[in-house]
Structures are given as C-alpha cells and as structure tokens.
Amino acid sequence: MIEIEHVSKYYGDFPAVTDISFSVGKGEILGFLGPNGAGKSTTMKMITGFLPPSSGIVRVAECDIVTDSLEARRHIGYLPETVPLYTDMEVTDYLRFMGRIRGMSSDYVARRTNEVIDIVNMGEYRKTHIGKLSKGFRQRVGIAQAILHEPDVLVLDEPTIGIDPIQVVETRKLIKSLGGEHTVIVSTHILPEVSMICERVIIINQGQIVAEDTPENLASRLHGVEKVELDVKGPSKDIADAIKAIDGVTDVEHRYNQNGGHTTYFISSEPDFELRSRLASTVVGGGWELLRLQAVGMTLEEIFLQVTTEEQIPETTDAVAEEAQQA
Ligand SMILES: Nc1ncnc2c1ncn2[C@@H]1O[C@H](COP(=O)(O)OP(=O)(O)OP(=O)(O)O)[C@@H](O)[C@H]1O
Numbered sequence: 001m002i003e004i005e006h007v008s009k010y011y012g013d014f015p016a017v018t019d020i021s022f023s024v025g026k027g028e029i030l031g032f033l034g035p036n037g038a039g040k041s042t043t044m045k046m047i048t049g050f051l052p053p054s055s056g057i058v059r060v061a062e063c064d065i066v067t068d069s070l071e072a073r074r075h076i077g078y079l080p081e082t083v084p085l086y087t088d089m090e091v092t093d094y095l096r097f098m099g100r101i102r103g104m105s106s107d108y109v110a111r112r113t114n115e116v117i118d119i120v121n122m123g124e125y126r127k128t129h130i131g132k133l134s135k136g137f138r139q140r141v142g143i144a145q146a147i148l149h150e151p152d153v154l155v156l157d158e159p160t161i162g163i164d165p166i167q168v169v170e171t172r173k174l175i176k177s178l179g180g181e182h183t184v185i186v187s188t189h190i191l192p193e194v195s196m197i198c199e200r201v202i203i204i205n206q207g208q209i210v211a212e213d214t215p216e217n218l219a220s221r222l223h224g225v226e227k228v229e230l231d232v233k234g235p236s237k238d239i240a241d242a243i244k245a246i247d248g249v250t251d252v253e254h255r256y257n258q259n260g261g262h263t264t265y266f267i268s269s270e271p272d273f274e275l276r277s278r279l280a281s282t283v284v285g286g287g288w289e290l291l292r293l294q295a296v297g298m299t300l301e302e303i304f305l306q307v308t309t310e311e312q313i314p315e316t317t318d319a320v321a322e323e324a325q326q327a
C-alpha cells in the first residue's frame with residue numbers, strides 16, 4: 001500500500017533523511033519510532049505529499065506521490081504534528097469545511113461528519129467550539145478529519161503527544177481499531193506505545209533506518225545475545241563452572257539468594273542457540289536442583305538505546321576524524 005524506495009531529503013545541505021526504503025502492506029499498522037530530530041515527521045510529510053523528496057520514490061496505493069499527487073492524496077488521511085484547527089469553528093462545521101475542501105459532496109460530507117464524530121466518540125462535543133476543547137479532544141478532531149474522506153492509508157504523526165494518560169489509552173484503542181481496514185503509519189518516540197499499537201516497527205535515527213521487525217522479534221533478535229536466568233540449589237562455583245563450559249555461553253554471573261537458599265545465575269549466550277535445553281540438562285545431569293529457568297527479553301528501551309547509540313558512535317568519531325584531518 002505504501003512503498004518508499006531510496007528516499008532522501010535534504011534541507012539545504014542538511015540530510016534529514018538519507019536513503020530509506022520500506023513498504024507497508026494493506027491493513028498493517030507500522031510504528032515509526034525514533035528520538036527527536038530522527039526524521040519521522042520529514043518522512044511522513046514526504047509520504048503525504050506535503051514535501052517532495054530530494055531523491056527516491058514514494059508510492060501510495062500505486063500512485064507516485066509526486067507525479068500523481070492528487071490521486072495519491074485521495075487515499076491518504078494525515079494527522080500532522082501540529083493539527084491546523086480553526087479554533088473559532090464548531091467541531092461539526094470544521095469537519096464539513098474540511099470535507100468540502102477535499103471535494104466531497106454535501107450529502108457525503110454530512111453523513112461522514114456524523115460517522116467520524118461517532119468513531120472518535122465526540123457526540124457530546126459536536127457543537128463545541130474547537131478553541132474550548134482540551135488537547136486530547138482536539139487531537140481526536142484531528143483524527144476525525146484524517147479519516148473523513150474514507151482514506152485507506154492513515155499517516156499519524158505522534159497522535160498521543162501531550163494528552164493525558166486516560167485519553168492516551170482511548171486514542172491508542174482508537175488507532176488500533178482503525179488497523180485492518182486502514183493501512184496505518186504511526187510515529188512516536190514513546191516505546192511502550194509501539195508494542196501496544198503496532199505489528200511492525202521501524203526504528204529511525206539520524207535520518208536512517210537502524211532496525212525493522214516486530215516488537216517481539218526486535219526484543220530477542222536485535223541485541224545479538226540471549227539472556228537466561230536460572231535459580232539452582234547446589235554448590236555455586238561448580239554449577240557456574242559447568243554452565244560456563246556450555247558451548248555458546250559467553251558470560252555467567254551469580255548471586256546467592258539467602259531467603260530462597262538457592263543461587264541465581266545470569267547467563268548470556270550467543271543467539272539462536274538452544275541454550276535453555278542445554279542449561280536444563282547440564283543442571284539436572286549434575287544432580288543439582290533446578291528451581292527456575294527463565295528467558296529474559298530485552299526491553300524496547302534497551303534495544304532503542306542500543307541501536308541508536310551504536311549508530312551515533314562511529315558517526316561522531318568519523319566527523320571528529322574528518323575535522324582533525326581538515327585542521
Ligand atoms: N524545515 C526545515 N528546515 C531545516 N531543517 C529541518 C526542517 N524540518 C526539520 N529539519 C531538521 O531535520 C531533522 C529531522 O526533523 P524531523 O522533524 O523530521 O524529526 P522528527 O523525528 O519528527 O523529530 P521530533 O520527534 O522532534 O518530532 C532535524 O534535525 C530537524 O532539525
């Protein structure tokens with residue numbers, strides 16, 4: 001539904017996005033995750049046709065966003081970072097106005113206005129001036145205008161930013177419910193949000209894609225180590241030595257747990273290695289009592305830090321080296 005091929009965007013000499021490629025399938029919800037300044041909004045502006053790419057191709061519903069912009073934009077609903085709302089308009093009037101700008105007939109706009117007000121749960125506020133709405137409700141009006149013309153693609157730029165926790169929960173539910181029928185890209189820098197809403201995540205940093213996977217796979221695959229915790233009763237040193245001798249194990253730490261009368265072992269190994277079954281058989285085979293064996297996944301926070309800092313370190317070093325050379 002959305003295809004991005006070797007897209008770059010320069011603001012003057014500054015590369016905000018460099019050579020990114022990805023696609024989003026029909027009905028998929030893709031999370032676009034990255035720190036401030038990563039290039040999320042820039043990418044979304046290019047997908048929605050608000051900003052032409054410096055190079056590369058963006059296609060939405062098989063239409064080129066540059067050469068076939070009008071047709072492509074018919075398929076797109078966009079919630080920009082700052083929603084341009086007219087604060088002196090009532091919710092209903094604003095939505096009707098947006099519909100007319102998009103060339104919807106007055107009957108169609110009237111019907112859809114009622115429908116989207118129901119979808120975003122704003123029935124009570126249909127006659128309220130937008131200026132009097134709380135931030136969360138304004139954000140809902142933003143979502144309502146994005147889905148008004150029944151687009152099959154939704155591009156939502158930080159839809160939950162600045163709204164209170166209760167409304168955040170509601171907004172996330174709403175976005176999730178829009179998946180399936182719509183193809184959705186949601187940008188965020190809130191990590192847990194991505195696990196809650198998205199089926200697939202792209203992590204972008206300094207204008208480049210640094211990771212792409214399901215939230216679950218990212219957690220186990222990306223960091224390149226598998227971690228397991230074990231509680232075992234028995235002689236700590238002998239057990240630790242036996243674990244260290246297992247092929248693929250790279251690190252073992254242990255701590256005695258006085259209350260439980262057992263030792264907890266923190267084990268790191270190479271990934272895709274049948275560590276858990278080897279551990280179990282080593283412990284049981286040694287005649288020791290295995291109380292607990294648990295795989296420890298990396299949190300999205302840890303992955304995020306890892307992929308973003310890994311990218312930053314060499315770049316900084318290169319820049320410093322270049323500067324030194326030039327000096
Ligand atoms: N109009 C512009 N002119 C020059 N530089 C810009 C412009 N818009 C964005 N940038 C720069 O491009 C980079 C990417 O910005 P972008 O807004 O895409 O990031 P973002 O990932 O959306 O960040 P945030 O989480 O803060 O919204 C940043 O370094 C930003 O300063």
Ligand SMILES: [Mg+2]
Pocket residue numbers: 040041042081157
């Ligand atoms: Mg942004």
